[in-house]
Amino acid sequence: MSTEDQQAREAGQPARPGIGAGAGAVHGVVRGTAPAPLSILDLAPVGAGHTPAEALVATTELARSAEAWGYHRFWVAEHHGMPGVASSTPAVLLAHLGAHTSTLRLGSGGVMLPNHAPLAIAEQFGLLEALHPGRIDLGLGRAPGTDQATARALRRGLAEGADDFPQQLAELTHFLDGDFPAGHPYARLTAVPKGDGRPPLWLLGSSGFSARLAGQLGLPFAFAHHFSGNNTVPALDLYRSSFRPSEVLAEPYALIGVSAVAADGEAQARRLARSAGLGMLRLRLGKPGPIPTPEEAESYPYSAAEADFLDDWLSNVVLGSPGEVADGLEALRKRTGADELMVTSHIHGHEARRRSYGLIAQAYGLTAQVA
Template identity: 80%
Template sequence: MTAGATHDQGGQERADIRGTVRGTAPAPLSILDLATVGAGVTPGEALAATTELARTAERLGYHRFWVAEHHGMPGVASSTPAVLIAHLAAQTSTLRLGSGGVMLPNHAPLAIAEQFGLLEALHPGRIDLGLGRAPGTDPATARALRRGSLEDGEEFPRQLAELTHFLDGDFPDGHPYARLTAVPHNAHRPPIWLLGSSGFSARLAGQLGLPFAFAHHFSAANTVPALELYRSSFRPSEVLSEPYSLIGVSAVAVPEGGVEAARFLARSAALGMMRVRQGRPSPIPTPEEAAAYPYNPAEAEFVEGWLANVVLGEPTQVADGLEELRKRTGADELMVTSHFHGLEHRLLSYELIARAYGLLG
């Protein structure tokens, strides 16, 4: 069995998780999109922009396109990944689509098994199920989602096992759910990925032999330790014979003006994240608003720290930065995210990155 190959319950080989490296790129390159709602933009316009971005990603040769579950954030429209994935899959034909991720503790495992079983039935071989254990929101919204029951992270392995049994239809005899079936039930299930920003999911993904996606874009200090933990914990499974890791990376490419021109755009995302951390989330501000904002010393330090983990510059600078990061971390795949204001600039950035990284040859 080759590294990255996936198998169903009966052991038949499925499509390779790694996929085909496009053009002359050294590794697969993918996109994480949050359906960014910028200042002056409606949610409908933001979702239309995400749709256009998915079609563009397919044309440019990106390997997969994931959307994330967030709640209570005016700057993010992707609150329900399964619904958005269904729409994007209908607008594309070859691009892999998935969740980066579904926050499993917010949902009944049976509901997720049915949602992604339906997506797999509609678009076989194109769906990824990425799972996280964080709420993806503030505590009050999490309580509303979970109807007052805030289970801690230790419940996540049990929820994951239940979801996997529903997808595979293989609860053991005597289990309370042994007679239940997640409908539709497919011969092949979508690949399950574990997402994380610390060591918990890294170790669990390794122990279960699952692919692992790490949120380098907001937890850069933990990237190398988490990936080393994943690899050291890894046990071969029916899903993977060797570890397979992906890291999310914030990146902004501009046609000219170098790092400073890219920082001007990226600062809008940094200000948006600063407001989230301060408990006052808002639509993503314009670059002009971010440049004019009166930062106090603590705020300026936060923004500079955030920008330090963004790969910035003209196309070759960004491509070189991505490749340096891939080699330093040993990640098998990079997933670029650009959560700044302005669809036109984001589309251009992704195209410049694709060409410079070699996706188009």
């Protein structure tokens, strides 16, 4: 048996039918005249001059708007030690968003499994499913979502890391399904609350590891095109070539995360996107902070290397007028063969961000009008 096959076997079997992880919960729903399902990845961004409390209010308002506009999913991501991100604990935020929406699918994009005991995640998402039945997705990543020092603090008492992800995934799956084999040390343990259903599992990634594992297990796969655009097509090809039909999926199902900014025109959209680009540059330099304002991004004294970084980062953002963004998204979908697109507008200014998502929804065909 190959190492890859062994990892797949150790990661356990996909969920059985009838426990909420079937294809109906996985596949996106096309709204309006859109050519494919469209979803949102949100980090509850904290911009310069704003507080985390204001960012969380804005994310709640955005989720309500996203539901009205016809977006299919609204995922939030686990990050730590980043002053520009307020979504450090997805389960807490998802419980809140569920109370303020009624039909929107909510999920983690993702929970960084190596940071947690699998039983804790099974309990958290079992509780979420009990609160908001049939609406929760559990997306899992194998990266820490932070720097090494913070990762060590988060994992105090946890021996495993990213290299043990398949084993952690197997344990989590057994806790969710309540089906540890007889004789297993955890066979008598139960993740509570546990109802008739449970959230579908997604694997997230920006390289080939999770793509191959998701394919071998017959699970849906979400690829982070927004920060690893050069690897998108190879990773999706690997996912599809590795895919084995399962009780969850008969065929591969892949979505990609895409940075997208819509405004009245290309110049304004690029101005907004540059604020996110400067924030990413500072993160890469080990100086994370709130998302800079567009004015700060315009006046920042970029070195030649920094200017090259920003240009390269912006080249992976779909930006422009609403029509230009819709055309760009559709071209990307066709080029990659993605089944679903998940857009993220990590820009400064709550109103500018909300308007960007609204314009994209309208131009892509989700809704006829946007408030």
